[in-house]
Amino acid sequence: VALVTPDLDASVQFWRDVVGLEEVERSGGQVFLRAWGDLEHHTLILEAGSEARVDHVAWRTKSRADVAAFAEILGHAGAQLTEVKAGEELGQGDAIRFSTPGAHCFELYYDVAKPPAPEGRRSALKSNSFRAWSHGISPRRIDHVNLCTSNPELVCDWLSATFGFRMTELIRLDDGSLAAGWMAVTNLMHDIAVMRDANGEPNRFHHIAYFLDNWHDVMRAADILQESGVPRDAGPGKHGISQAVFLYVTDPGSGHRLELFSGGYLIFDPDWEPIVWREDELAAGQSWWGAELAGVAAMDSTTPFGD
Ligand SMILES: [Fe+2]
Numbered sequence: 001v002a003l004v005t006p007d008l009d010a011s012v013q014f015w016r017d018v019v020g021l022e023e024v025e026r027s028g029g030q031v032f033l034r035a036w037g038d039l040e041h042h043t044l045i046l047e048a049g050s051e052a053r054v055d056h057v058a059w060r061t062k063s064r065a066d067v068a069a070f071a072e073i074l075g076h077a078g079a080q081l082t083e084v085k086a087g088e089e090l091g092q093g094d095a096i097r098f099s100t101p102g103a104h105c106f107e108l109y110y111d112v113a114k115p116p117a118p119e120g121r122r123s124a125l126k127s128n129s130f131r132a133w134s135h136g137i138s139p140r141r142i143d144h145v146n147l148c149t150s151n152p153e154l155v156c157d158w159l160s161a162t163f164g165f166r167m168t169e170l171i172r173l174d175d176g177s178l179a180a181g182w183m184a185v186t187n188l189m190h191d192i193a194v195m196r197d198a199n200g201e202p203n204r205f206h207h208i209a210y211f212l213d214n215w216h217d218v219m220r221a222a223d224i225l226q227e228s229g230v231p232r233d234a235g236p237g238k239h240g241i242s243q244a245v246f247l248y249v250t251d252p253g254s255g256h257r258l259e260l261f262s263g264g265y266l267i268f269d270p271d272w273e274p275i276v277w278r279e280d281e282l283a284a285g286q287s288w289w290g291a292e293l294a295g296v297a298a299m300d301s302t303t304p305f306g307d
Contacts, residue, residue: 021139037132167183
């Protein structure tokens with residue numbers, strides 16, 4: 001996920017020193033970060049810019065050939081494609097960018113560098129990149145993104161038809177409309193959630209989530225945020241939808257929101273049927289316990305996508 005921030009120093013201080021992501025590299029006003037369990041070159045880019053916005057959300061395909069294959073499918077469907085040549089984004093091979101029906105900029109790539117951490121910072125475990133728990137909240141890995149849009153049904157149908165995302169849980173309002181959908185292409189309960197924007201905006205960002213191994217790590221995260229003087233938006237609490245223990249906090253430098261996410265469940269059933277939450281069950285779906293979350297989006301969206 002590539003986030004633009006009007007205060008790069010404050011944002012780096014938050015994501016690196018408080019959240020505990022690792023700074024991998026800096027180049028041309030961009031800072032590349034990853035968690036200690038992330039092996040790819042970066043899972044987060046912070047870039048200096050005049051206003052906070054989301055530049056793009058990137059997905060890795062299953063093969064190199066899939067990038068070109070998706071370009072053809074998307075091109076036939078009328079999408080405006082932008083080619084991103086190898087190396088244009090540091091650590092990444094050839095990629096394409098295009099918009100969702102909600103005008104969120106997505107990127108597809110396959111080739112990516114997996115640089116080892118510098119000597120002395122490297123994990124003794126070969127399955128990690130950086131040494132675990134070295135500073136800050138120290139999440140293991142990126143988990144999911146949550147986007148807001150005026151018409152979630154349109155975006156969810158497109159995600160399903162174009163990329164094969166399957167719906168795992170959803171909120172259906174009394175008027176029959178889809179208020180929010182949780183979708184996955186992996187065994188995670190969701191790789192993406194799409195929610196109706198409270199202000200009817202087409203292309204907003206709600207949050208990026210990083211994963212912690214244990215519920216207790218989320219409590220510890222709350223303590224670290226208190227010590228750092230960064231107020232929480234909500235939580236710790238437990239979601240009914242996803243069953244995860246969560247905490248939301250906003251980057252003081254940019255206004256982009258982070259969810260610290262632990263637990264949840266995995267899906268192995270090939271015949272999984274989406275779990276439907278009705279309007280009168282919505283509050284329990286958003287917060288099973290521990291936090292008051294009102295409305296479909298459980299807090300407004302934060303920042304816009306855009307150039
Ligand atoms: Fe989330």
